[in-house]
Amino acid sequence: MFLDINNLSVRIENKNILNSLNLKINKGEVHAIMGPNGSGKSTLANVLAGKEDYEILNGKVNFKDNDLLELNIEERAQEGMFLAFQYPVEIPGVNITPFLHSAINSKKKRMNEEEIDNLSFAKLLKSKANELGISIDMLKRSVNTGFSGGEKKRYEILQMSILNPDLAILDETDSGLDIDALKIVTDGVNRLKTEDNSFLIITHYQKLLDYIKPDYVHVMVNGSIVKSGGAEVAAEIEKDGFQKFQ
Amino acid sequence: MNSETLNALDTYSKNKYKYGFVTDIETDKPKKGLNEDIIKYISSKKNEPKWMLDWRLNSFAKWNKMKEPEWANLDFPKIDYQNIYYYSAPKNFEKKPKDLSEVDPKLIETYNKLGIPLEEQKVLAGVAVDVVFDSVSVATTYKGELEKLGIIFCSIGEAIQKHPDLVKKYLGSVIPPGDHSFSALNSAVFTDGSFVYIPEGVKCPMELSTYFRINAENTGQFERTLIIADKGSYVSYLEGCTAPKRDDNQLHAANVELIALEDAEIKYSTVQNWYPGDENGKGGIYNFVTKRGLCAGKNSKISWTQVETGSAITWKYPSCILKGDNSIGEFYSVAITNNFQQADTGTKMTHIGKNTKSKIISKGISLGKSQNTYRGEVSFLRKADKARNYTQCDSLLVGNQCGAHTVPYIDSKNNTAVIEHEASTSKINEDQLYYCRQRGLSHEEAVSLIVNGFCKQVLQELPMEFAVEAQKLVSISLEGSVG
Ligand SMILES: Nc1ncnc2c1ncn2[C@@H]1O[C@H](COP(=O)(O)OP(=O)(O)O)[C@@H](O)[C@H]1O
Ligand SMILES: [Mg+2]
Numbered sequence: 164m165f166l167d168i169n170n171l172s173v174r175i176e177n178k179n180i181l182n183s184l185n186l187k188i189n190k191g192e193v194h195a196i197m198g199p200n201g202s203g204k205s206t207l208a209n210v211l212a213g214k215e216d217y218e219i220l221n222g223k224v225n226f227k228d229n230d231l232l233e234l235n236i237e238e239r240a241q242e243g244m245f246l247a248f249q250y251p252v253e254i255p256g257v258n259i260t261p262f263l264h265s266a267i268n269s270k271k272k273r274m275n276e277e278e279i280d281n282l283s284f285a286k287l288l289k290s291k292a293n294e295l296g297i298s299i300d301m302l303k304r305s306v307n308t309g310f311s312g313g314e315k316k317r318y319e320i321l322q323m324s325i326l327n328p329d330l331a332i333l334d335e336t337d338s339g340l341d342i343d344a345l346k347i348v349t350d351g352v353n354r355l356k357t358e359d360n361s362f363l364i365i366t367h368y369q370k371l372l373d374y375i376k377p378d379y380v381h382v383m384v385n386g387s388i389v390k391s392g393g394a395e396v397a398a399e400i401e402k403d404g405f406q407k408f409q
Numbered sequence: 410m411n412s413e414t415l416n417a418l419d420t421y422s423k424n425k426y427k428y429g430f431v432t433d434i435e436t437d438k439p440k441k442g443l444n445e446d447i448i449k450y451i452s453s454k455k456n457e458p459k460w461m462l463d464w465r466l467n468s469f470a471k472w473n474k475m476k477e478p479e480w481a482n483l484d485f486p487k488i489d490y491q492n493i494y495y496y497s498a499p500k501n502f503e504k505k506p507k508d509l510s511e512v513d514p515k516l517i518e519t520y521n522k523l524g525i526p527l528e529e530q531k532v533l534a535g536v537a538v539d540v541v542f543d544s545v546s547v548a549t550t551y552k553g554e555l556e557k558l559g560i561i562f563c564s565i566g567e568a569i570q571k572h573p574d575l576v577k578k579y580l581g582s583v584i585p586p587g588d589h590s591f592s593a594l595n596s597a598v599f600t601d602g603s604f605v606y607i608p609e610g611v612k613c614p615m616e617l618s619t620y621f622r623i624n625a626e627n628t629g630q631f632e633r634t635l636i637i638a639d640k641g642s643y644v645s646y647l648e649g650c651t652a653p654k655r656d657d658n659q660l661h662a663a664n665v666e667l668i669a670l671e672d673a674e675i676k677y678s679t680v681q682n683w684y685p686g687d688e689n690g691k692g693g694i695y696n697f698v699t700k701r702g703l704c705a706g707k708n709s710k711i712s713w714t715q716v717e718t719g720s721a722i723t724w725k726y727p728s729c730i731l732k733g734d735n736s737i738g739e740f741y742s743v744a745i746t747n748n749f750q751q752a753d754t755g756t757k758m759t760h761i762g763k764n765t766k767s768k769i770i771s772k773g774i775s776l777g778k779s780q781n782t783y784r785g786e787v788s789f790l791r792k793a794d795k796a797r798n799y800t801q802c803d804s805l806l807v808g809n810q811c812g813a814h815t816v817p818y819i820d821s822k823n824n825t826a827v828i829e830h831e832a833s834t835s836k837i838n839e840d841q842l843y844y845c846r847q848r849g850l851s852h853e854e855a856v857s858l859i860v861n862g863f864c865k866q867v868l869q870e871l872p873m874e875f876a877v878e879a880q881k882l883v884s885i886s887l888e889g890s891v892g
Contacts, residue, residue, distance in 0.1 A: 212847050236846040246847050252840040256862025265858075266848035305862065322848065 165190045165361055166330060171222030173203075173210055173386075180206045182386040184222070188330070193362045195372055197397065198383035199405045204365045205249055206386075208334045211363075212246040213239045227329065240266075241273040243329030247319035247336050249365075254306040259318070260288060262306055263325055270326065291324045294354070296347050312339035320351040327355065332363045337371040349374035369401040384408045437498050442491045445469065448597055451496050455566050455600075458573065468586035468596030475590040481753040482782040482814060485695065485722055493629045493660055495598045539564060539603045539619045551615065561606040562617055565633050568604035575606055579637055583666040583703045583730070591697045591724075595631045595664040602632035602663070607642040607673075616872050618647040621663075629660040636666070638673035640706065645676040645872055661720075662697045671706030671733065676714070678871050679727075680879050683719035688777075690749030693721025700727035704736035704765075712739040713756065714870040716879045718886040721750060726784065728757035731765035731796075738767040741867040743879075745860075745886040746779030746811070755784040755816075760793035760826070769800040772864050775811035776887065782814040789826040797827045804834040805863050807856065807887070857884040 166188040173181040180203045188194050198204050210217050211224070213236035224231040227242060234242065254262075268278040279287070292302055295317055307315050316336050323331055333352070337345055352362065352375055364375060372380070372394065380396040381388045382405070389408050390396060439450050448469055452462040477488075538551075539562065555562050561572060568576050586596035603619040621632060638644055648665075661683060667675050677700075686693025696719075702711035713727035729738025740756035758767035767787065775781040787798045804813035815832055837859060845855035861868070861880050868876055868883075 214843055236843065237849055237851050240847050240849040248844070248847075252838070252844045254841050254844065254859060254862055256865035257858050262845070262850075262858065263848070265854060266845075266850055269849040269851065269854070326848065 165192075165227065166363075167223075167225040168211075169223045169225075171210070171224060172220040173206060174218045174220050175206070175216060179220070180217075180386050181210065184383075184387055186381065186388060188361050188363065190361060191358045192379065193356070193364065193375060193377045195364045195366060195375075195377040195380045195397065196383050196388075197366060197369075197380065197400055197405075199409070200367070202383045203386040204383055205334055207383075208246055208249075208332045208363075208365060211239075211332060212236060212244060237269070238273075240326075241270045243270075245323050245326055245328035245331045247316075247323055247331065247333045249334040249336075249338070251307045251315045251319055253308040253310075255308050257306050259302055259304075259306050260285065263288065263322060266322075267326060288325060291321055295321050295324070295351050297321055313341065313344045316340055316348060317344065320348050324351055324355055328360065330361050330363065331355075332365070334365045335367060336364075337366055337368065345371070345374065369397045372397050382408050437496075438494050439496055441494050443469075443493070443495060443594075443598065447495050451598060451600060454496065454498070455569070457566075457569055460573075460577065461569055464581070464586075465597050468593050469598075471587045472590055472593035472597055475587075475593055477590050481724055481784070482780065482816075483722055483724060483751050483753050485751070488660060488695065490594075495629060495631070496600060539617075555613075555615075558611050558614070559608040560611060560613055561604065563604055565599070565602045565604045565635060568635070572604070572606070575637065576604070576635070579635055579666065579668055580633075581666075583668060583701045584664050584699055588699070591662045592664055592699050595633060595662050595699070598629075599631045599633035599664065602634045602665075603636075604634070605636040605644060605646065607638045607644045609639040610641045611639075612642065613644040616645050616647055618649065620649045629662065631661075632663045634663070634665040636675060636677070637668045638670065638675050638709075640670045641672040642670075643674045643676075646678070647872060647875060648677070648679045649682070649875075659693075660695050660697070663699070665698070665700040665727075667700075667702035667711055669702065669704050669706065669709035669711050669736075672708045673706065674710040674712075675702065676712045677702070677727070678875065679713075679715040679717075680871075680875060680882060681715065681717045681719050681723070682882055685719045685750050686721040686748065688748045690721070690778075693750070694719065695722045696720035696725065697722075698725040700725065701730065702728065702738070703730045704733050704738060704762075706736070707733040707762075708735045709733050710737040710739075712737075712741070712870070714741040714867065715743070715754075716864075716868070716871070716882065717742070717744040717752060717754060718882050720752075723750075723752040723754050725754045726757055728759070729767065730759045730761065731767065731793075732761045733765075734762040735764045735766075736762055737765070740767075740769045740771070741870045742771045742783075743774070743864045743867045743883070744772070744781055744783075745774045745776070745883060746781045747776040747886055748779060749777070750779045752780070753782040753784055755782075755786075757786045758788070758798060760787075760789045760796040760798070760823075763792065763794045763796070765793055765796045767796075767798045769798070769802075770866055771800075771802045772867055773802070773804040773813055773815075774807065774860055774863070774887075775804070775813050776807040778810045780812045780814070782816060784816045786818040786820070787828065788818075788820040789823045791822045793823050793826065795825050795827075796823065798829070800828075800830045800832075802830075802832045803863070804832075805837060805860065806834065807837045807860075853887070857887050860884075860887060 168186040171181055171184045196204055264284045271278050297317055382390040439447055448465050584592050586593050605617055607613055669675050683694035683696055704711055711729050717723050731738050738758050744752045744754050746752045756769055771783045773781040773783055783802050789796050802815050806813055813834055819828055841859050842855045861883055868879055871879055
């Protein structure tokens with residue numbers, strides 16, 4: 164099993180957010196999670212990425228034969244987990260090039276692979292940026308600093324493309340994007356998709372799923388998955404909303 | 410910052426103060442203690458003319474009547490001036506060696522280890538270096554090339570011998586010996602340091618640099634630097650420093666005077682990395698430094714950039730006296746304190762001339778149990794019409810046992826003055842750390858990246874060759890800050 168979330172319960176500040184959540188993802192699959200605001204989607208993403216504010220009450224998570232909950236944030240990232248944030252944070256004074264370069268090399272180091280040199284990295288970055296319609300000028304700015312919402316989301320996809328993760332979690336990457344930007348972003352995802360990697364796509368709207376075809380759609384309400392199925396579940400939600408699941 | 414730096418960060422953050430070694434070399438050292446005899450000894454060792462000795466003795470008389478300034482936010486035991494050596498030089502060093510073949514190989518080796526090669530074929534490209542070991546100047550590179558342009562770059566000892574008129578005219582003209590007790594002390598016992606004179610209209614084509622090293626135990630270092638930029642000239646000068654790890658505190662009390670005449674510009678950068686003491690606060694350098702620049706002529710400019718990471722105690726306020734109309738003073742500072750370090754640093758901008766401008770950018774980073782204070786004074790004298798100051802002070806706290814303090818004074822006697830002041834204090838942002846680590850950077854790398862980003866406005870003012878060095882230094886200073 165690639166990712167196996169088993170009976171996961173999570174609390175923050177005395178409030179139970181995830182309740183006995185189960186989810187299995189195989190290699191090569193695209194899963195979508197839909198759910199109303201506040202249902203715990205971002206919490207799930209953060210718990211998987213290793214953010215330290217949460218209290219794990221119960222459950223196990225397995226990722227690529229690792230006990231995921233035993234790894235720290237950077238170890239999970241280096242193992243191939245990527246989270247495209249719902250609200251990417253600004254880091255003034257830090258340029259994307261050295262930032263991503265050392266990110267990719269720390270991953271390579273863990274995998275005992277040869278590190279990538281300055282020149283090859285610069286080329287890689289430029290070509291990926293080009294694919295995503297990110298200007299050279301934007302590459303010169305500090306990470307996320309002064310970017311519009313849409314620019315930030317594209318920047319997340321750029322980083323994802325460079326780091327080429329085994330499991331990419333996209334947390335509402337579609338929100339705040341106009342149709343053109345949505346197209347660029349989803350093209351980026353589809354280009355990256357292979358038999359060997361998996362995606363967990365968190366979204367609020369069905370729209371995104373017109374562009375990225377999910378194998379499974381799950382409905383999350385109050386911190387649990389209440390329904391799973393194929394693309395037809397998304398259509399159902401589009402029609403009737405989340406009401407009937409609550 | 411480039412990725413090479415990042416790789417270097419990784420390596421660097423793993424070794425602590427790597428300049429802490431001691432060079433085992435025989436030295437000439439008179440007895441400990443401060444008195445007229447020791448001053449006469451220093452003066453005669455340096456073969457000084459009588460006027461110089463008299464100047465020293467006068468300064469000593471002033472010092473005798475003075476108390477240490479007490480206004481800084483620093484806490485340290487009383488300095489016992491009688492328990493310090495005031496002179497230490499490698500044996501048989503009365504005369505500066507003519508060339509490297511006369512220099513003890515151990516010294517050359519020391520500087521190689523510090524990354525400052527002195528051999529002709531290896532010297533740093535584009536940087537002329539004067540190296541000072543304890544009380545004496547060891548070597549100066551690129552001398553010939555500079556002489557062709559009429560630039561004088563030598564030790565202050567040599568300048569006293571060869572250019573007495575310039576020294577007499579300018580020494581103490583910006584920092585009078587009686588200014589405060591540390592300037593009086595330095596004026597009495599200064600041993601070596603650098604002298605620079607840039608003739609009218611000459612733009613110095615390379616960085617001039619001095620590298621100070623305290624080696625001997627219980628020895629104070631009192632260097633004196635004097636830089637004069639004649640009309641329309643330009644010079645960029647750099648200062649670096651290190652000292653071995655020792656359990657006792659050592660005193661460093663330097664005086665640096667800059668004079669910029671009409672249309673001249675001096676850029677003075679410091680990367681201060683004196684031994685800071687260990688993680689329990691034992692040992693380290695007491696750094697009491699007076700740096701002052703005089704924008705004497707119209708349209709002149711003096712810019713101070715400092716990266717302060719070392720020393721147990723830093724007491725330092727590089728200042729500008731903006732006398733010439735339209736003159737400009739700048740101060741860019743990064744001060745990082747870790748463990749038990751204490752820094753009280755800032756600047757003083759004195760606006761005298763019309764349309765004078767000053768700019769202050771200060772970035773303080775406190776970690777561990779350290780205390781970091783920015784202290785600044787901006788004053789506008791009566792005739793300083795339409796003068797302006799911009800001040801920005803940002804403090805970053807890493808952890809919750811450290812302190813950051815901002816003490817700005819403003820004194821305006823001219824109501825056309827324009828003053829802008831911005832200040833912020835923040836904790837290192839957990840969301841930024843999370844973001845970096847989610848991309849695969851280690852906690853330590855993430856902190857160093859964010860702090861370097863925080864300092865960027867200042868680091869980018871450094872000459873290229875040293876910006877990279879400074880970034881590494883910033884990272885090393887953060888070592889041990891993350892659990
Ligand atoms: N740091 C936090 N402290 C307290 N409550 C939180 C925190 N983060 C999330 N929550 C709460 O957890 C619930 C789920 O939030 P979230 O996972 O962001 O939902 P979603 O992404 O599905 O909109 C919400 O009620 C939210 O208020
Ligand atoms: Mg959310």
